[in-house]
Amino acid sequence: MNSTLLVLALAFCFAVDASRSPSALVNFVATIVLAVIAVEVTVSAVARLRTKPGLVSSTPVPPSSSSFSSSSLSSSLSISTSSTANYANYEVFLSFRGPDTRKGFADYLYIRLIDVGIHAFRDNEEIPLGEEIKDALLESIKQSKIAIPIVSKNYASSRSCLRELAQMLECKKANNQLIVPIFYDISPTELKCQRGFIEQCFCEHEKQGVDRTDIAKWKWALRKIAGKKGYDLLTRNNGYQGALAEEVVGYIKEVLKKNDLYVPDGLVDIEQPIQEVMIKLGVVYANKKATGVDGECVRVLGICGMPGVGKTTVAKIVYNKIHHLFQRCSFLPDITTTFESSGVKGLLEKLISDLRMKNYGGLSTHDQSIEVMKKSFREMKVLIFLDDVQDFDHIRHLVGKISWFGPGSRILLTIRRKDVLCEYRGVADTYEVEPMRSCHALQLFCKHAFCKYPPEEEKNEYYHLSVDIINSFEGLPLSIRETASYLNNCGWDIEIWRETSDFSRKKLERKVKLAFEASYNSLDEYTRKIFLDIACFYNGMDWRIPTCKWQANGYHPLRSIKILIDMCLIKIGENNKFWMHNQLSKYGKEIVGKHSRLYNHKDALSTLKGNEMRKPFVSRLMRDEVNVLDLDHLAIYQV
Structure with missing residues (x-):
């Protein structure tokens, strides 16, 4: 920034010199502006390079005239072992000898992994320009869940491949990383024996001055990987590369649970x-x-x-x-x-x-x-x-x-x-699938309602309220979970618990209503009427008793009853009696309200005694055995 100020000062001095011609002044100012922009861009670029995430500056060392070169700058930058943001979330790391498989098998396998939603890494992608390639590759291996070395005949000739392989085994030891080797055109036995061409490769590395310790480590890594269960192209799928790649992709999907569907926690009796x-x-x-x-x-x-x-x-x-x-x-x-x-x-x-x-x-x-x-x-x-x-x-x-x-x-x-x-x-x-038994319903309710133990002085009341609530649901998991989650959010407010207990006996949760509504709306007109009649009057009654009435009204009851049974909305239980779950019965009663069907004897008596009898209604008293005036089975239908 000091150089920038200097340039601006010189420009100002020149500008105030009246002896200069206007054209010369314009040209000089334009030159100064361009110089200032160039300086600012250079400074900004250096600042970004120094502060880039994942890179840190090493301790500066005074360069000697004999050793300073352009490589000094790259060696002064290294990947921070504490920063994993650039390389996190890789699921699969592919290691391969480029000339052998890059444009063939490795490319097809990489594309198939990406196609099925697997975040895979290969060495010609994902590395930002300017970073040290080898270190970046090693960091990518560390951040991957699965490593797939595609071992070909020339794999051992590449020091970078061998270094990657050794890093995989270190990650396996440290983090239990899964290694899935693919033996492309070489057998595991050849890798273990390390004769012939593989032996020549290591001799060449030694001639090129590679440390013997590193060579010994790489030899050990090849033998170790040869002993692991993997995919041998020479003996599998008759050598068809596409079939082998599909098999590998399928296995990786299973390991990563890519095909798994979401299932809620806290299940009981499943x-x-x-x-x-x-x-x-x-x-x-x-x-x-x-x-x-x-x-x-x-x-x-x-x-x-x-x-x-x-x-x-x-x-x-x-x-x-x-x-x-x-x-x-x-x-x-x-x-x-x-x-x-x-x-x-x-x-x-x-x-x-x-x-x-x-x-x-x-x-x-x-x-x-x-x-x-x-x-x-x-x-x-x-x-x-x-x-x-x-x-x-x-x-x-x-x-x-x-x-x-x-x-x-x-x-x-x-x-x-x-x-x-x-x-x-x-x-x-x-x-x-049947509703839950009471003991399991209580377990499910407690798992969702109690994030911790209730206050000691009110523990018994919370328990009794829980029992009352789940009894009103008759083991329906959706009702249990919805109410329990609501109470969990409310905390230990005993008044809300008491109110919820009363609400559960009379009303339905919104999501439960929506679930019932989808089935109810799919019924035809006559089947809806029969469903509502059963909900209000005939639950627990011999199905043959109301059938005659429905037939007289032209409802086609046998057909409708079969539909309701097929949809699991009713059952025919012992002694030929209708059975409807109490939550469905509540739903039916909420639909009719007090307008088309009077299923409560108090409401029926009130209606009979009040002025509503003067309205254009046709009333019918439904028989219950011999007692024709049993108001528990009174039905008033709006004309």
């Missing part, structure tokens, strides 16, 4: 339904691990249950546990919503992209996409998970026929209706 689903899928499952798939047939399983019971959670856990058993897998969420909002095209493109493991969007019509589905995966063992399927049309347009997929494939669905799988009769099965 193992039993998982085991039962595994049996229906024909998966060998023991000690909470899936180890194989039985048989060559293609199986389809639909997981059903009432809204909010945890169908998708169970299916996701199963998917996470078994996807490693398949060559390719795909998860398509919210099928019904997506299908209605944007059609099938986007879903098909995602399904094909997942199964091909690369982006797909080249075909413009649905028919062309279906042809790709029919022909591309017949020999491939795949796992497909379709979430929230309501209609068989959704299935037909995506995975229409099981013959589209290879032996041992599995299609897993969460379904709103059991009968959507009717066209897969013979190969499809269903599994119904």
